[in-house]
Structures are given as C-alpha cells and as structure tokens.
Amino acid sequence: MASSSNPHHDAEDDAISRPNGDDKHFVFKPRAFNIVWGNDSRYWRIASGTSSSKESNDDEVAELVQVCWLEVTGSVQLNPLTSYQITFTLNFKKDASGWSGSPVFMTAKVGKKGKYKWKKLKELENLPKEPTEVPSNDEPFVVYVPEGQIDTWLYFGLYEVWSGKWKRGLRVHQAVIKEKK
Secondary structure, three states: OOOOOOOOEOOOHHHEEOOOOOOOEEEEOHHHOEEOOOOOOOOEEEEOOOOOOOOOOOOOEEEEOOEOOEEEEEEEEOOOOEEEEEEEEEEEEEEEEOOOOOOOEEEEEEOOOOOOEEEEOHHHHHOOOOOEEEOOOOOOOEEEEOOOOOOOEEEEEEEEOOOOOOEEEEEEEEEEEEEOO
C-alpha cells in the first residue's frame, strides 16, 4: 500500500472470492477491505508470502504498522431469508503492542439503514501468533437477512476507535462470510 492522495485504502471488488461460485460463501482478502489509513505505509502494509502476483492473493496479509484508530470494513450483497456467519482470521506479530485495554469489536448490519449488531472479540485478549479464526465457533457472530429486506447489503468490520492508544502488530489475513445452516 503505497502513499497516495487518499490515505485510506478503498476495497477492491476483485479481491472477494466465492469459493463455491455461489452467494453462500465469500472470502475477503486484505485488498477487499476498506482500511482507514490503509494507503499510508506508515500505518499499514499489505504483505505477501511467496506470491507477488496481485491476482494470486491467497497469502496476502494486511499488517498493522501502527494506528490509534482501527477500522477495517467490508460489504457484500446477501440473499434474503438466510443467516450468515462472519469470521476474521487474525494473529499478532511477536512485536505487537498497545492492545491491552483496547477492546476490539466486530460489527455488522444488513442494509445502509440497518441496526448494528456488535460483539467484543475476547479472543484478542490472548490472540496467538498463529492465524486464528475469530470469533470462535463456540460463540459465532451471525446475521440474518429478513424476508422483505430491500437493501440486502451486509456492512461489517473490525473496530477499536475508543481508547486512543497506539496499537501495532495485528495481522488481518481474511474475513469469511458463509451461510449458516
């Protein structure tokens, strides 16, 4: 993510994959997110493992260099009368800091005018160095698209904007939105 006139990274639609080719399972890789301060290498960077091709983004990860305002969001259109589970795959680098006393919340709403649902991610209190899916399946984060919903766009994200503390070392690998049966 190079510096540009816009300090924020705008989502790239082609970075959202549909592993089953349908509207029941979506995978958001780092370039699929809107990331506040994401276009400024002082704050975020997109790192890749072995692949340098933009088309092959399986090993991409958004690495938080430092921010005091964490906001990573995405959106996708969903089917009515369906429940969807939302997870993020995250981990901390060994030099991660600033997270103690900085609660991270996951939010989601269906439709621009929908009511937000939120969940404090307890897993971030002891997030391992290995990529981990949060929230856990023991306490899933599920949204429902009701019948008659005109605007079926899902808006979701990770936030820590309240503490004002500088944080670093979070790695965002992906988010998965999948139908919950």
